[in-house]
Amino acid sequence: MNAVINLKNVVLETDRLILREWQETDLNDFFEYASVDGVGQMAGWQPHKNIEESTFVLDMFIREGKTFAVVLKENNKAIGSVGIEKLSTEIDGYENMSGRELGYVLNKDYWGQGLMPEAVKAVINYCFKTVDCDYLLCSCSPQNRQSARVMEKRGFRFVLEKTRKLTDGTTRAARYHILDNPNR
Template identity: 35%
Template sequence: MTGKVFPRLETERLVLREVKEEDAGSVFHYLSDPEVMKYYGMVPMVEVREAIEEIDWYRRIFDEGTGIRWGITLKGTDEVIGSCGFLEYSSRHARTEVGLELSKDYWRSGLMTEALAAVIQYGFTHLDLMRMQALIEPENIASQKLFEKLGFLQEGLLRKYERTNGLFDDVYMYALLKDEYVVER
């Protein structure tokens, strides 16, 4: 992406930072929760080893320049309570996908809106992106509302687009273009 130093982002209540192996316990806490994983595209984790593998993937996509995934922490604490970031980044096409999840202990607190807004701003200002997109299952109303609140538009339904646990899922394609982006919402 832009160099090999992992960027640290701060908002009013949050610090978004690199997730390290020592965060595996907290990552496992929310990625083993069936409610958090309902629309994640994976089954809930059953072993901390799986969280370590997920953290290794975060590092790999950053090192390869194909994505960046920030751990979400509350200011004044260092516990990772979720993650947010880019995957399938293409500098050639100036686009990326956005993915996220948050421990249900913090749902409906506005924290994910705050984290996602910081990530969006970083993408448009530091990565010179033209397009950010998100794939959201039709039943995931909370994520649809979150992305719409931040200016994303639903572009259409991609039928049987992803295979999850042996089943094919439909997803909505949401996107935000740089020239549609408004900093303060």
């Protein structure tokens, strides 16, 4: 079952990053990375074609209150997102436990600096210590080694491969990884 998430006024801090709710003033930063070819496709959505498309998704982020903006401290720029999404699959043995599914994207200019593992670590702590999550899931396509590396670095273990429906309506194979709350 899904843990209850409400990121209103929640702010997480790491060495290099602030994670906070999305704001309307983040629009240009969001469009900058969401419109780049080869970024969104890896997470199951097409690059944004215009600023209106980014406005629509940004409004949804703000309304739904389950997606962090990842802000780089050194330039105060929103360079990515971490969503604490509803579960897209059941895992045998976890039916009565409370969980969520993480999804993340980073501006291509900032890849390879360990920024997303740093952000995900803070979100895991939040989910396990502040929110009542017994476990977290995360999934990526079999080809997406970059995303799988983030999961491995954060201690997730492979649990299931199955076909998944994406936000753009297509389906593809997804490799699910799981992390148990060590305090349970």
